Amino acid sequence: MSEIKRSTIFSGKVASPLRLADTVSDAIAAALLEGSIAPGEALPPEGEIAKEFGVSRPIAREALRQLTSAGLVTTQQGKVARAKALSGEPMDKIYGYAVRSSIKSLKEANEMRRVMETGIAKLAASRRDADGLALMRKALADMHSSLGNPQEFTEADIRFHLGMAMTTGNSMIRIQIEGLRSIQTQVSEIFSTRSTRSMDDWRRTVARHQDIFKAIEAGDPQAAEDRILAHYEAADVASVEVAEDSRGGNP
Template identity: 30%
Template sequence: MGEIFSRIEHSRTADEVVQQVETLILEGVLRPGDRLPGERELARQFDVSRPILRDALKAVEGRGLITTRHGGGTHVADVVGQVFARPVAELIVSHAKAKADYLEYRREMEGMAAEYAARRVTDDDRALLRRIIERMEDAHRRGDFAEEAEIDVEFHNAIGECAHNIVLLHTLRSCYRLLSDGVFQNRLIVFTLADAREKLLAQHRAIHAAVTGGDPAAARKAAMDHISFVELAMAEAERSGDWQRVSKLRLRQRLDAERRKAG
């Protein structure tokens, strides 16, 4: 991890260190699982004494934001994107109305995020998005739709980060967590539909172009059109799967009936 921590300029108290660490977590710079530098290096970056640093880290850990593993260093705790408790997440995926509402909510939130990102995108944001879209294109060329699906979630997370709105960022991360945790397993079948991978890549490119080009209206439309496509594609994939299931049962029933007659 590079030097993301800043020198404490004034009184160099534990409270100032605590505030800086909390802000980095809140703004999504520090992510769950990220390892903080060692005590000596961290004290150097903050320019505080090690006793002050220890007091600060103890306070942050007491709030559940970081965890210290024996012999494994200090890491950011898994506190981001937990709006949906596991039982609620499972209810969402098992009820058709809830799944539809989930996509409807994502469509509006992602449209807003893309619009904000286009208004507020920085050069560093553009560099981040460019790296993600290049990896997505590489996975697409290699035909690795599982990796492409993972990068899909990463891309949308990054758009949320580039919106530079803390509440929106954490709300969206909760939505994406349902995807990365495997709650919506059937999302992968969208990538198996004819031409779906090409269309999805084109949609991600359109979102990327509008955001990095600073076009808020186009960014909102591209993001919302993308979710509308995903919604229709998931419905088609589920119907196709159901047709295949029914066809298989029908064939099995006919074969059993023929065997009984022959017997």
């Protein structure tokens, strides 16, 4: 019985004996990101990968380990490796370790998000992807219904900003915002539980998000940028209040 010949999946061959595992993992990653292998689909066996690239099994094994660490592949003992959908999960884990509830980390997190989301808001207002707008709209409704509940409000807040990223229609921006989930969670929870947090303050937070949504929905990039900047100015004030809480109210 003749062997069925399998078509080549990966583009590119190993050109240098140096850092072979990196070269192999780069080629496999390109196939995953180009859609040659769909999320959830099994990759070829380790031996077949080694044969296709002309490398040893240990090199193929190391390439798969690199892809697993990057969050592009899932592997289990005794089972084939499978492709994963590209997401911000690896970055989220790193930020989760990095961010802590100190005034310094809060300021740095707000500064980073301000820089990113001013551009995101403008692009979202220009693109207005329907799915992203729908997620923002639903998140706003959930924020209204969860006033006074830090955990539920935080989840709605995260979905709002993810929706804004999706409204750009840019998958790389969506992944980047997914990678900030740990930061968003910690910042939102700390702000929501500070001693000065009144019900009026909760409502003002929702109103700022509503203003951002309206500017994006209306297709006004400049207004969207202005509303985001106003939102983060309020976050800076909240950071000072959190710092005062941590010092017991002492100046």
